[in-house]
Amino acid sequence: EPEVTQTPSHQVTxxxxxxxxxxxxxxxxxxxxxxxxxxxxKVEFLVSFxxxxxxxxxxxFDDQFSVERPDGSNFTLKIRSTKLEDxxxxxxxxxxxxxxxTEAFFGQGTRLTVV
Amino acid sequence: AQKVTQAxxxxxxxxxxxxxxxxxxxxxxxxxxxxxxxxxxxxxxxxLIRRNxxxxxxEISGRYSWNFQKSTSSFNFTITASQVVDSAVYFCALETxxxNLFFGTGTRLTVIx
Numbered sequence: 001e002p003e004v005t006q007t008p009s010h011q012v013t014x015x016x017x018x019x020x021x022x023x024x025x026x027x028x029x030x031x032x033x034x035x036x037x038x039x040x041x042k043v044e045f046l047v048s049f050x051x052x053x054x055x056x057x058x059x060x061f062d063d064q065f066s067v068e069r070p071d072g073s074n075f076t077l078k079i080r081s082t083k084l085e086d087x088x089x090x091x092x093x094x095x096x097x098x099x100x101x102t103e104a105f106f107g108q109g110t111r112l113t114v115v
Numbered sequence: 116a117q118k119v120t121q122a123x124x125x126x127x128x129x130x131x132x133x134x135x136x137x138x139x140x141x142x143x144x145x146x147x148x149x150x151x152x153x154x155x156x157x158x159x160x161x162x163l164i165r166r167n168x169x170x171x172x173x174e175i176s177g178r179y180s181w182n183f184q185k186s187t188s189s190f191n192f193t194i195t196a197s198q199v200v201d202s203a204v205y206f207c208a209l210e211t212x213x214x215n216l217f218f219g220t221g222t223r224l225t226v227i228x
Contacts, residue, residue: 033215043152043160043206043218056215089158104216106152106160 002026006092006107013082013114021077021110023092032075033093033104034067036060043091049075082114117142119209121219128197129227136192136222138207144168149183149190150208150216160206166190197226 005024013019025032034046047057049067066078075094079086089111093104118141128134140149151163164174166183174181178195194201204223208216 035216042220043208043216045215045217048215058215091160103162103165105162108157108159111158 002105004092004094004105004107006090006110008110009108010111011113013112015084015114016081019079019082019112021079021090021092021112023075023077023094023107024073025075025092025094026096026105027073029094029096029105031055031095031104032067032069033095034077035091035093035106037089037091037109038085039088046077046090079112082112084114087112087114117144117209117211117217119207119217119219121205121207121222123222124220125223125225127225127227130199131196133193133195134197134224134226136194136205136207136224138190138192138219140188140190140207140209142209142211144211146211148210150210151181151190151192152206152208152218154204154206154221156203163192163205194224197224199226199228202226 004026007022011019032049035043036046037043045058047061047067048055064080068076089109091109092107095104120139123137126134147168149166153161153163164181171183171185180193182191202225204221206221207219210216
């Protein structure tokens with residue numbers, strides 16, 4: 001069964017460092033997303049990406065964040081200068097919209113710890 | 116504005132009991148989709164079900180069933196004969212035309228053997 005793959009599963013980084021989280025969406029999916037879940041809290045939408053550009057983004061997705069689809073298969077989330085409060089589980093998701101129906105498939109998540 | 120409320124923060128049941136997880140949503144859109152996801156202790160998000168706003172038929176899948184009532188804006192989830200493996204955090208989510216998911220705060224279910 002096809003699945004969304006995220007690497008690494010756990011990343012520890014020092015405050016102020018740049019970090020790149022990687023995702024390989026399901027191959028025939030056209031929509032890509034990043035979500036964040038701070039420990040013990042709800043899952044929050046960050047950004048959606050379609051046709052090589054951002055289609056929606058939340059207030060959380062500020063100038064420190066960027067997304068890219070560098071090679072047609074990977075979908076990356078970059079945090080330019082990490083802060084302690086960026087520590088969270090980051091989920092990538094992809095979906096194919098067929099006649100208005102969307103089902104997002106989530107990756108297993110990358111746990112980011114900023115120290 | 117969209118909102119999903121899961122008023123039950125934590126529920127504990129004894130194995131084999133039935134349990135219902137509540138979800139109430141708010142949206143002004145007439146076309147929307149409702150989802151339930153399971154997050155086991157390992158952390159991943161597992162898709163359980165999607166319903167669209169035009170289909171109020173209740174659904175049953177094995178021990179799982181869902182009750183969608185537009186009149187009360189609710190999409191409740193029942194697990195029959197709960198098992199220890201059902202222990203997880205369960206999230207209800209809403210998708211409208213913006214094509215992204217709004218999640219509730221989740222309900223942590225603990226099934227005691």
